[in-house]
Amino acid sequence: MPKATLSFTLPEEQSEFTAAVEGAAARMLIWEIDQHCRGLIKHGDLPEDIDRHLQEIRDMIRNAHGITIE
Numbered sequence: 001m002p003k004a005t006l007s008f009t010l011p012e013e014q015s016e017f018t019a020a021v022e023g024a025a026a027r028m029l030i031w032e033i034d035q036h037c038r039g040l041i042k043h044g045d046l047p048e049d050i051d052r053h054l055q056e057i058r059d060m061i062r063n064a065h066g067i068t069i070e
Contacts, residue, residue, distance in 0.1 A: 027067070034061045 008017040037054040040046060046054075061067075 030061055030064075030067065034058055 006020055008014075008020075010017060034057075037058050041051050041054050041058075044051075
């Protein structure tokens with residue numbers, strides 16, 4: 001099975017290290033925001049302009065560079 005190892009020079013690369021370590025939590029948060037927007041669009045009975053803005057947020061999430069949330 002292939003393996004990958006990330007290496008950081010600390011403390012110089014602390015921000016990169018933190019981003020790598022916290023990446024899964026950030027990905028989950030983005031997914032939860034997307035799902036919340038989806039639920040509001042589907043079941044929220046909101047004005048059309050709010051639905052449109054929520055869909056724009058979902059589109060931004062899906063078009064984010066290099067991020068897969070599904």
